Amino acid sequence: MYFRRFIFTLLSLSILAFMTCPKPADAHAYSASYTKLTADSQQTKLVFTLDTLSIIELIPSIDTNKNFVLEKSEIKKNKHHLEELIEEGLTLDKGNEEQTPTIESMKLVKKENKEFLSTTMTFPAFSPGDTINYNDGFYYHDTATKYVDLITASINGESSEGVLQGKERTWTVLVTEIQQEQGQTAQPDTPQTQPEKPAAAAKPPVEKTSWFSFFKLGMLHILTGYDHLLFLLALLLRKQTFKQYAAIVTSFTIAHSISLSLAVLGWVTLPSRFVEAAIAFSICYVAVENIFRKEIRYRWSITFLFGLIHGLGFATLLKEMAISKSHLAVALINFNLGIEAVQLTIVLLLLPMLAYLYKLRNSGKIVVYGSYAIVALGAIWLFQRIFQ
Numbered sequence: 001m002y003f004r005r006f007i008f009t010l011l012s013l014s015i016l017a018f019m020t021c022p023k024p025a026d027a028h029a030y031s032a033s034y035t036k037l038t039a040d041s042q043q044t045k046l047v048f049t050l051d052t053l054s055i056i057e058l059i060p061s062i063d064t065n066k067n068f069v070l071e072k073s074e075i076k077k078n079k080h081h082l083e084e085l086i087e088e089g090l091t092l093d094k095g096n097e098e099q100t101p102t103i104e105s106m107k108l109v110k111k112e113n114k115e116f117l118s119t120t121m122t123f124p125a126f127s128p129g130d131t132i133n134y135n136d137g138f139y140y141h142d143t144a145t146k147y148v149d150l151i152t153a154s155i156n157g158e159s160s161e162g163v164l165q166g167k168e169r170t171w172t173v174l175v176t177e178i179q180q181e182q183g184q185t186a187q188p189d190t191p192q193t194q195p196e197k198p199a200a201a202a203k204p205p206v207e208k209t210s211w212f213s214f215f216k217l218g219m220l221h222i223l224t225g226y227d228h229l230l231f232l233l234a235l236l237l238r239k240q241t242f243k244q245y246a247a248i249v250t251s252f253t254i255a256h257s258i259s260l261s262l263a264v265l266g267w268v269t270l271p272s273r274f275v276e277a278a279i280a281f282s283i284c285y286v287a288v289e290n291i292f293r294k295e296i297r298y299r300w301s302i303t304f305l306f307g308l309i310h311g312l313g314f315a316t317l318l319k320e321m322a323i324s325k326s327h328l329a330v331a332l333i334n335f336n337l338g339i340e341a342v343q344l345t346i347v348l349l350l351l352p353m354l355a356y357l358y359k360l361r362n363s364g365k366i367v368v369y370g371s372y373a374i375v376a377l378g379a380i381w382l383f384q385r386i387f388q
Contacts, residue, residue: 031145034116034320037134037153039175044123046101048090050138052108052115054147058085058138070117075106082106086119093133099123111320113272132173136164146224148217150321161323161331163213165220214331218338221317227279227381228310232343234286234374235303236350237367238296239358247300249347255307256314257336263315264323264332275312277385282306283378290371314339 033050052070056063062070062078075082083103092099101121109118126132132155139147149164155173162171222228235248262268286306289296314336323331357363 031147033149035149035151039126039155043125046121049116049118052117055117089138091135092123095131126175128175130175134171136169152321163217214334215338218335219342222339222342231283238290248303251300251304252307255304256311259308259311260314263312264318278309279313280378280382284375287371287374291368
């Protein structure tokens with residue numbers, strides 16, 4: 001009896017805490033920025049795009065009307081503070097020498113139903129043999145904020161990508177002779193004699209980018225995707241056979257892997273508001289099944305359907321990076337593997353706990369109470385994503 005009351009009280013307090021939050025912006029646990037670096041023989045251009053909720057969080061006084069929306073008038077009024085924020089948070093070094101930026105413009109842009117502040121800066125040009133060090137210090141000491149900076153670069157025509165997260169905040173590019181030659185514009189049908197390339201030019205231009213950075217990005221994305229985790233819990237909460245559990249997890253994995261790939265490749269596109277609302281609805285639907293269905297059968301089929309929707313949600317980050325086709329396969333595979341590693345770990349931890357739960361005398365009521373709590377949380381997200 002005491003255990004049951006404890007569980008019920010804990011779930012009730014969780015719902016109450018969630019419902020009394022003024023706005024989702026107040027609990028800003030995840031932040032993503034996008035950096036586009038373009039360098040040629042004339043100049044180096046950097047476009048840094050950060051979500052406006054992060055801007056408001058970093059400069060609270062900028063939101064004068066306290067509506068959690070960064071407006072053009074507020075940007076104009078606080079331009080100096082914004083420039084200071086960007087210049088202190090980001091540095092671009094030639095070796096160990098910091099380069100002085102010129103801020104060309106600041107403007108609001110919209111990505112996947114979210115507003116961002118896009119800042120365009122120019123730096124002096126880099127020469128072959130120079131090392132470009134890009135450093136991002138945003139949220140470096142704030143462990144509560146899971147911040148990532150997603151980088152795409154074109155150095156004299158050669159593309160590369162990178163992910164900065166956690167304590168790894170420096171991204172390095174070596175400008176080589178190969179890049180300089182690829183950056184030159186050749187006349188059509190005009191044969192060119194290539195100069196002899198030094199041995200050092202055969203080194204890869206990007207030293208910091210690796211498959212593991214996308215693997216970690218996938219892990220972070222699922223760990224901060226509380227709606228995806230809640231959906232997974234709802235799927236497993238009702239007592240089922242091991243064969244049924246295996247079918248559910250496999251179905252979810254296959255489905256979201258398919259839709260994630262199709263979305264990143266640009267073959268499937270749906271409005272982000274619809275996708276996010278559908279994810280919230282999927283949580284409610286499965287939890288209601290837990291409450292009212294006497295027998296859970298063929299759950300793998302509905303899991304596959306909803307898994308396709310969740311995969312579209314997973315794809316948001318990689319879509320915005322605009323990764324070059326030559327690098328897309330590696331990034332996509334390792335991002336998905338990161339998601340799967342965390343998902344499998346969570347399932348392996350949950351199943352023994354659920355097995356113990358089912359042995360309790362009041363396990364049926366605990367499952368029902370838990371499902372009611374999941375329905376409530378899913379309904380709150382559904383309402384927010386439809387009407388906000």
